[in-house]
Amino acid sequence: MAIVKLASPTSLCCIANQFGMAACMVGQVTHEVCQLLRDIASNKVISLVNPQQVMDGFNEKEFLNCLGALDSTHIPVLCPAGSGKLYTKRKGYASMILQAMVDHCGWFMNIFTGWADRTHDVRIFRNSPLADLGEKGHYTPGMEERVLCGVTIPPIVLADAAYPLKPWLMKPYGGNITRS
Template sequence: MDIALNDVEAVCIAYLLNKRHKKQNKTKRQYWVHPLNVKRPQEGQFNITFMTLRAHPDKFFDYYRMSIQSFDELVLLAGQHIQKQYTNMRIPISPEERYLATGTHFSALHYEFLMGVSTITKIVRETCEVLWTILQPIEMSEPTTHDWLDIAEGYFEKTQFPNTVGAVDGKHIRIECPRNSGSLYYNYKNFFSLILMAICDSNYCFRIINVGSYGKESDCNVFKMSAFGKKLYADKVNFPPEQCLPGDNQGVPQPFVLVADEAFALNKNLLRPFPGRTLNDERRIFNYRLSRARQYIECSFGILSKKWRVFQTSMLVEPNFAVIITKACCVLHNFVRRRDGYNFKDSLDCSMDSIAEKRGVGNSQTNAKDVREYFVKYVNHSSHALSWQSKIIGK
């Protein structure tokens, strides 16, 4: 019995000595707050420039990517959810200072705003999560049947393409190679990415998004596996009932459709262009008319990337963090567009991707082909044709 007790005592003593040794050898924290960061209230970027920028609305817009009025409304909506308590130890970082719109890497922000990198990381994550939670029900709720009708009206007014309830496409969000991910995030454009799949309206606002699929996946598969894609291919989306196309009141009622490039699978509610170069004139005109509506999603991505500069380089964060940032930027994109309108400088990069880079998908439904053929006849009919469409195809 004494021997067993001595063994236990020996083990306990060895454990305590080892723990004490580790504690002694552990690197002590040199500063509670680094001397550089102590100067934040006087010398940090926010405290130096914020009030100065407010005196110059155009410069404020360039820096914060929105007007002063929109910024104040955003702080009013989300500020209470990111405001921290005052303590005897320190003054918390204000909600206004937590909004970082430069797109600069965290290490650079550390020296500009005089905050620790870990603090900036936590602030960006928390703020993006709050922005998505607060703004998504307001700015990106799933459209109602009436909303789809309004979207279709907007598309016809601007592009003369009928029964169009949105343009859909995928965008590769560039990230650094995640650890132990192999080739999952390596895309056909030869960089690492995750995919933003989106549907937009004719005002360049995102109505449905899906973020986070591996970069190696095709647009078609990502869309089919998304929650909205599953509903569409199962014919469960709350689209309006079929109706005659504008100016075709004696014709056959047609479904409401999304427009996409040829990487997507043809469906009665999703139209894509005819593939190949050996097409007759009618189909070439249809492809042109479809592209006029489809380019809205390309321009939406261009405006998104131009405004939120984090998309102009690789995100040096883990994929799940990149998803949070992307979702916040998309909902902020809608928030700003609906308040500050269209800014030409934000749309300089809205060119359409080359169709040659897309892989076509076959096995379309028969009724989907019938729907597309009906649209072909509609856009080629003399009463619905655009005066310049024949010249565009070189006819």
């Protein structure tokens, strides 16, 4: 029942009729399955890509030793009752923030969500499993550092200016650029 509900926009009543159950049972079962899946997968990295293939793809795009690009976006949601200010964006609609890292083709490699609209990207990043894995060097096990122009460069993730600069997390240079 939970698989049917999660895989389609079918109503609880319709699914209940298919399985000879009450609609509330379909809702309860779906909720329990989602809780179980969350408990199994929380704070675990599930990798469906070959990191070396991603790095080679970024190398072809002139981003050397890069394992992904990181940013966040707002997903419009129905505002939970009684929490309008928390979820309402300055543009006037309720949203949650999705932090995502993509590969060289734009495919999702890592996602983290669940934070209300008014939360800053850095706070979300610091509370995500990705930050902890990156700090401990566990996100890129077995990936080698490269030496470019005499400088040792670890595998890196590209991010926008809102994110902190780390040895493994690169962001745009924020100062004045001169010819020298």
